[in-house]
Amino acid sequence: MLQTIRENSQGIIAKGIVGLIVLTFALWGVESLVSLTNKEPAPAEVNGEDITKQELFQGMELQRRQLLAQMGENADPSAIDENMLRQMVIESLISRKVLLQSAKDMGFHLSDQMVDQIIVSTPQFQVDGKFDRDQYEAVLRSAGFTPLMYRDLIRKEKLIQQAQAGYVLSEFATTEELKRLIALDRQTRDLAYVTLKADPEAVNVTEDEIQAEYDAQAASMVTQEQVAVDYVLLDRAALAKPEQVTEADIKAAYDQMVAGFKSEEERSARHILIDINSDRDADAALRRARELRDEIESGADFAEVAKRESADLGSAQEGGELGFNGRGVFVEPFEDALFALKKGEVSEPVRTEFGYHLIKLEDVKETEVPTLAEAEADLREQVAQANAEQDYVAALERLSDLAFSSNDLQAASEELGLKIRSTDFFSRAGGSDLVSTSQKAIDAAFSDQVLNERLNSDPIELDSGRTLVLHVRDHKEPHQLALDEVRDRLEAQLRGEKAAKALNEKADSWLAALREGRSLADIDATASWEIVTGVERGAQALPSAVVRTAFSMPRPAEGVARYDSVAMNGARAIVALNAVTDGSDELSEDEQKSLSTVIANQRGQQIYQMHSDALRKSAEVEIN
Amino acid sequence: MAELRTEEEQIEAIKNWWKENGRSLLLAIAVAVAAVFGWQGWQKRQDAQATNASITYQELVDSALALRSAPDAGAQRATAEHLSETLKNDYSSSGYAVLGALLMAKVNVDASDLDKALSELVWAEENAQEPEMKQLAQLRIARIKLAQGDAAAARDLLKSANATYFTAAYEELLGDAFVALGDVAQARKAYDSALSVATPQAKAVLQMKRDDLAQGDES
Numbered sequence: 001m002l003q004t005i006r007e008n009s010q011g012i013i014a015k016g017i018v019g020l021i022v023l024t025f026a027l028w029g030v031e032s033l034v035s036l037t038n039k040e041p042a043p044a045e046v047n048g049e050d051i052t053k054q055e056l057f058q059g060m061e062l063q064r065r066q067l068l069a070q071m072g073e074n075a076d077p078s079a080i081d082e083n084m085l086r087q088m089v090i091e092s093l094i095s096r097k098v099l100l101q102s103a104k105d106m107g108f109h110l111s112d113q114m115v116d117q118i119i120v121s122t123p124q125f126q127v128d129g130k131f132d133r134d135q136y137e138a139v140l141r142s143a144g145f146t147p148l149m150y151r152d153l154i155r156k157e158k159l160i161q162q163a164q165a166g167y168v169l170s171e172f173a174t175t176e177e178l179k180r181l182i183a184l185d186r187q188t189r190d191l192a193y194v195t196l197k198a199d200p201e202a203v204n205v206t207e208d209e210i211q212a213e214y215d216a217q218a219a220s221m222v223t224q225e226q227v228a229v230d231y232v233l234l235d236r237a238a239l240a241k242p243e244q245v246t247e248a249d250i251k252a253a254y255d256q257m258v259a260g261f262k263s264e265e266e267r268s269a270r271h272i273l274i275d276i277n278s279d280r281d282a283d284a285a286l287r288r289a290r291e292l293r294d295e296i297e298s299g300a301d302f303a304e305v306a307k308r309e310s311a312d313l314g315s316a317q318e319g320g321e322l323g324f325n326g327r328g329v330f331v332e333p334f335e336d337a338l339f340a341l342k343k344g345e346v347s348e349p350v351r352t353e354f355g356y357h358l359i360k361l362e363d364v365k366e367t368e369v370p371t372l373a374e375a376e377a378d379l380r381e382q383v384a385q386a387n388a389e390q391d392y393v394a395a396l397e398r399l400s401d402l403a404f405s406s407n408d409l410q411a412a413s414e415e416l417g418l419k420i421r422s423t424d425f426f427s428r429a430g431g432s433d434l435v436s437t438s439q440k441a442i443d444a445a446f447s448d449q450v451l452n453e454r455l456n457s458d459p460i461e462l463d464s465g466r467t468l469v470l471h472v473r474d475h476k477e478p479h480q481l482a483l484d485e486v487r488d489r490l491e492a493q494l495r496g497e498k499a500a501k502a503l504n505e506k507a508d509s510w511l512a513a514l515r516e517g518r519s520l521a522d523i524d525a526t527a528s529w530e531i532v533t534g535v536e537r538g539a540q541a542l543p544s545a546v547v548r549t550a551f552s553m554p555r556p557a558e559g560v561a562r563y564d565s566v567a568m569n570g571a572r573a574i575v576a577l578n579a580v581t582d583g584s585d586e587l588s589e590d591e592q593k594s595l596s597t598v599i600a601n602q603r604g605q606q607i608y609q610m611h612s613d614a615l616r617k618s619a620e621v622e623i624n
Numbered sequence: 625m626a627e628l629r630t631e632e633e634q635i636e637a638i639k640n641w642w643k644e645n646g647r648s649l650l651l652a653i654a655v656a657v658a659a660v661f662g663w664q665g666w667q668k669r670q671d672a673q674a675t676n677a678s679i680t681y682q683e684l685v686d687s688a689l690a691l692r693s694a695p696d697a698g699a700q701r702a703t704a705e706h707l708s709e710t711l712k713n714d715y716s717s718s719g720y721a722v723l724g725a726l727l728m729a730k731v732n733v734d735a736s737d738l739d740k741a742l743s744e745l746v747w748a749e750e751n752a753q754e755p756e757m758k759q760l761a762q763l764r765i766a767r768i769k770l771a772q773g774d775a776a777a778a779r780d781l782l783k784s785a786n787a788t789y790f791t792a793a794y795e796e797l798l799g800d801a802f803v804a805l806g807d808v809a810q811a812r813k814a815y816d817s818a819l820s821v822a823t824p825q826a827k828a829v830l831q832m833k834r835d836d837l838a839q840g841d842e843s
Contacts, residue, residue, distance in 0.1 A: 106719025106754070109674030162678070165685045166723030169692070172733040172741075172764075174771035180800075184832050281825075537832075552831075554838040596734070597692060606826045607760070610790050613823075614756065 044090055045622040046097040051090070059089040061144060070353070090623060098615040100156050103163040110155050118154055167611055171604030173596045179585035181599065186583025188536055191550040192529035192561075192576040194520065195568070196510070198503040200495035213490050214483050221486055224427035226476040227445050231435055232409050232418040234399055236465035240388035242380045253379045254372050261369050264327075268363040269338055270302055270320035275311035275355035279538075282351075283598060289349035289356040296346055302360045311355065324365060334359070396459065396467055403456040403469040412456075412469060422473060435470060438462050445470060500570075507565050507572040514563045514574070529576065546573050553577045677715035681724055683707050688727045691734065704731055712747065722752045722761075729764060742768045756789045763790055766797055775804035792822040796830055803837075812837050 042050035067080055119125065125136040140150050214221075274289045276282050292309055296302055303319025310316035327335060334357060337350040341361035349356040395416055402412040413420050426436035428446055435441045444450055444457040450472055457470045513523050520527050532542060539547050549566040553575070556562045562577040587595065629637070684707040691700050708728045711721040725748035732741035742765065749761035762785050770778040779801040787794040795818035802811035815834040822830055 103719075106723075106757075107674060107677070107717070108719060109671065109678050111671065111675040111678070114675065114678065162681065162685070163719075163723070166681075166726060167760075169685060169688050170723065170726035170730045172730040174733060174738075174767065175736070176771045177767070177800075181829065184836055187836070552835040552838060600730070602825070606823060607790065607793065609823055609825070610792065611756065614789050 041624045043624055044094060045620075045624075046094050047101055047619050047621075049097065049101065051093050051097060055093060056086070056089060058144070058149075059093055060085055063089050094619070094621055095612060095616055096156070096160065098619045099160045099163065099612055102615050103159040106163065108159050108162055110158055115151050115155050115158075118158060119151070164608055167608040168601070168604035171600045171607055173599040173603065175592065178587065178592060178595055178599065182587060182595065183583045183585040185537065186585075187551075188534045188581045188583070189550050189577060190533040190579040190581070191535055191546070192531040192578065193542075193546050193550075193573045194527055194529055195571050195573045196503060196507055197571045198496075198499040200492070200499040203495055203498040203502060205491055205494045205498065209494055210487060210490050211483070213494055214486065217490075218480070221481040222478050223476070223481060224429065225446075225478045226425040226427045227451060227472050228423055228425045228474040229435060229445050229470040230409055230420050230422050230473045231468045231470035232399075232412050232416070232420055233434070233466060233468045234392070234395055234416070234418060234459075236385070236388050236392040239391045239395070240381070240384040242384040245380050245383045245387070249383050250376060250379050251372070253383050254375055257375065257379070258369055264367050265339075266324040266326045266365050266367060267338055267341075267361060268324045268365075269322050269341075270306055270360045270362060271312065271315065271322060271334075272302075272306045272310040272320055272358045273312040273355055274309070274349070274357075283601065285356045286349055286351075287594075287598065289358055293346060293349065293358055296358070296360075302346065302358075320360075324363075326367075392465070399467065399469060400459050403459060407455065409456065409469065409471050425474070425476060434462070435468070441468065441470065445472065451475065503572055507574060510574055511563055511565050514561075514576070533578075534581070543568055543573065546575055549573075549575045550577050555580045673715065674718065677711060677718045677720045680707055680710050680715070681720040684711070684724050684727055688731060691731055701731060701735060704728065708744075712751075716751060717753075719753070719757075722748045722757055725751070726761065726764070729768075733768075738768055738772055742772075759785060759787050759789045759794075763787070763793055763797065766801070770797070770801055770804060775801045779805065792818050792826060795821070796826075796833075799833065803833075808837055812839070 042052055043056045044051040063085060064077070064080060067085075068077060071079070119136070120131040124139055125131055127135050137147070140147060145153070272289075272292060274280075274285045274292070276285045280288070288309075292305055296305055303321075306320030307316055310320055312320070315322060327339065329335070330338065331352050333350050333352050337347045337357075338359055338361065341347055341359065343361055343364060345361055347357070347359040349358060399412055399416060402415060403409075406412070409420050412418060423433050423435050424431065426433075426442070426445075428442060430436045430439070430442055435445070438460070441457075441460050441462070444460055447457070449455050450457045450470065454472060459467045459469050461467050510520075510523055514520065520529060535542065535547060535550065537547070537551055545566045545568045549564055553562050553564050556577050556579065563574065564577075565572055565574045684704060687700060687704040687707060691697060691704060694700070705728070708724045711718075711724040715721050725744045729741040729744040729748070732738070732744060745761050745765045745768065749758055749765060752758040752761060762781065766778040766781045766785075769775075769781065779798065782794055782798045782801065785794065795814050799811045799814035799818060802808075802814060812834065815830060815837070819827060819830050819834060
């Protein structure tokens, strides 16, 4: 047989086949075979370039960590919606990808040496001001990167940054533009306004109307299904018996505490929060923070400024006082800044999730080892709690058996000495007592086993020290609400609607009369204008709707007021605009300099946003 | 067939083949090797070029940043000037040169030298490869013209640009130009169309400009 193979393999056809195989490998390499078996598509494709699974995975991992860090101590990984996370990360990866592609199209380039340079000069990788390889690898490992991945990331980020710098930093503001803006911003207006309130008591609502509204809404007026339950609660804290702890146990615990004691530093500080809100973006907040800092540096009392300016209402009244605190109390950037301060010093603005803070360090104290007498009460409690833990675990096991083996809570109550308690009715939406505020308990109460078969629930762990078992006492099916039960609500609703309509008609007729030239006193002798002159755009003392309306109204002719009206939370204000005073466009050199930086930077950000939006829009993206 | 020949005959055949084709084969190999090395060398040169441009550009960015906090520093400005000239002369085809010119325009606006800023922008506009970059340069040229008091030129430039990028900024500037020309109705129209496409961040200032031109509904 071998002979036949040998002979055949030398035939023309066999050579042809071998030739073809050789050609395939030569042209397409091993991948041509491997890729045949591995056809799973990449998560997304951007202008013909893949976003790899690994990139997506890494991005999601990073985002997940950040989200959990934001949630703080009670972080619950299951609360993160995987699908949403995935979408969010894909979208941001696509944006990065198009920016990177555009940077490369523009001929941007970063050599290996340049990447090295960036890594070596990163402060996080340095020990005593010098690059340290161990430190570098440790930091990368804790962030979940290999050196190769990190280099790639740095290269991409830097390329994008170079382009970004070009777009943002090259934006400018000419003196003429600044003058126009500042004149507009400083413009003041003289106005007057009168507020008309809706009066629900003054309108008539007939029985017929209520009946008609009831008929129209009947379908939605149904009560929710409700249950009331009995339960027994096993509470670890109740099992603790501090009075039974022996002196010897306390001494032992004290010795252990002394051995593990490290003196911990506590710092007393004041702070001022400049928050970021819809009226004030991050740049503006930072600017304000710098201004306040200058004010304090030039002699203003920190506490006074805090009282006046701090958006942290809790501490503002106390002059920003925060008291003595150790590490682990404040968010990280705040803590870092606080513990870097010298006594009496005021920090630079510190950015946290709440806004910008100015921090002043008042005092520092080291805590010392307490004496046995001082610590005794705490230690007794601690030891008692630790002992209770064992009792709790044993009781928990027994509770589980008893709940399973009997049809009600009687047995568990008697044997474990737990009182049977009852709740009011609550729906699936929950209520306000111990049981109906726990989603786990609510789910259990409405479960088939508990509600329909009337069995005891399984033990439900509310937290690490409290567990309950519940049993349904009573059950209310959903039912249609009768007219009598909802009459008052419907009447109030109808009154509200009618009053709002009446208010609008009244405001419109007043407005028309005013525009015809009649005076307010002539329309209604009891009404009078609230007159305010020289109102600025950002005026706080007036309702913001009134200010906004006044500034969007056309300029009045000399001596002839303009009128308009605006809705305000159950009321309507009629606004009269009497005069517009253009703002001065005078700018000192310093003002011009700082304003031009701010405006140019804002415009730069906007231009860059348009740039990346346009790239994203024109990109060919396929999401799999 | 080949397998029928004796060993000597085969060797003879190979020798003959070599005599006929050896020279051209060697030549082909030499050409291939030269091509590979040439390609690699060229590639290396390109990389080196791009790296130099990148480093120069980065220095220019740093310099522009320094100038932003202290715009009067004459020596710093000279440095920036020099870096940007290097980019323009040695790497004119790279995107770095165009962005560099845009940066220099900003530096010159801050130093109140609008003429110099204008010439930087014109260079950027002429040398930009991508339409987007060209339009950005044009937009800024129009802003300089407006600042120089030539609102009509700014208006004509903006209208003839037929911008497809940065449309919100184009419309806003057109509004500014009309305001300078005293044509309130046209300015209003331009601001309105800017408002319809602007990003939320840009809207506050735009709304302020637009509101100032509000028209009475009863007049």
